[in-house]
Amino acid sequence: MNPCVKLVGSFDELVSTPFSGAVNALCWPRTLSGNFDEIAAIVGPLDEITTVDDESLLELPLSSAGRIARDILLADQKLLRDAGLDPSLDLIPAYPREAAPGPVPIDVYDFHADSANTLADTFLCSYTVASSEGVANDESIRRIDIPETRAELLRIYGGADDAGFAAWISAHCYDLHYAARPGAHIYSFGFGNLWRIATQCPGSPVPPCVHRAPATKPGQPPRLLLIS
Numbered sequence: 001m002n003p004c005v006k007l008v009g010s011f012d013e014l015v016s017t018p019f020s021g022a023v024n025a026l027c028w029p030r031t032l033s034g035n036f037d038e039i040a041a042i043v044g045p046l047d048e049i050t051t052v053d054d055e056s057l058l059e060l061p062l063s064s065a066g067r068i069a070r071d072i073l074l075a076d077q078k079l080l081r082d083a084g085l086d087p088s089l090d091l092i093p094a095y096p097r098e099a100a101p102g103p104v105p106i107d108v109y110d111f112h113a114d115s116a117n118t119l120a121d122t123f124l125c126s127y128t129v130a131s132s133e134g135v136a137n138d139e140s141i142r143r144i145d146i147p148e149t150r151a152e153l154l155r156i157y158g159g160a161d162d163a164g165f166a167a168w169i170s171a172h173c174y175d176l177h178y179a180a181r182p183g184a185h186i187y188s189f190g191f192g193n194l195w196r197i198a199t200q201c202p203g204s205p206v207p208p209c210v211h212r213a214p215a216t217k218p219g220q221p222p223r224l225l226l227i228s
């Protein structure tokens with residue numbers, strides 16, 4: 001197991017376990033029953049990310065296996081809401097990819113850290129098609145710290161490597177994107193497991209969890225993802 005990841009045995013533990021040391025990702029492993037693919041299939045092909053609310057879920061004409069999956073989706077969101085969070089259940093056909101990435105690709109298929117203005121974590125669970133992936137902090141590097149990339153950014157910025165450059169980098173979110181080092185062990189978040197990962201935010205006791213959305217192939221059904 002990756003040193004950044006700690007397994008927990010319950011939702012309460014997932015919410016209450018502090019991040020510390022190398023650990024910036026908590027995973028509550030679960031094996032879920034029910035047919036989640038049926039829910040994605042019944043909504044049909046999508047052109048853009050679509051949030052599925054509880055009412056729409058309840059209206060879907062589902063088989064008994066689909067109803068089991070629906071009950072889990074409703075229960076997972078209730079767990080998060082009861083913990084004071086604001087979850088969203090999304091069907092994701094494919095995230096938009098940058099047409100012409102600059103020196104730092106900044107889409108979610110690229111390794112990145114989530115960021116927040118206050119102390120906050122990201123909760124997520126993949127149910128279908130493909131799951132999020134992570135990499136340890138010591139097996140990744142911020143792209144702005146790669147000398148060639150930094151030099152190219154400086155050239156585009158057209159100034160000195162000073163506080164103004166740092167502010168410009170931050171304004172473009174370039175500081176949130178990472179490259180896996182050669183030989184890095186990329187880990188999968190898996191299906192059904194509920195994760196809590198650290199973001200880049202003020203007061204965080206640990207570096208942020210470096211992760212990415214999985215690549216999906218054209219023609220695949222949308223991914224069903226719970227995120228908060």
Ligand SMILES: [Fe+2]
Nearest residue numbers: 108113114211
């Ligand atoms: Fe993210």
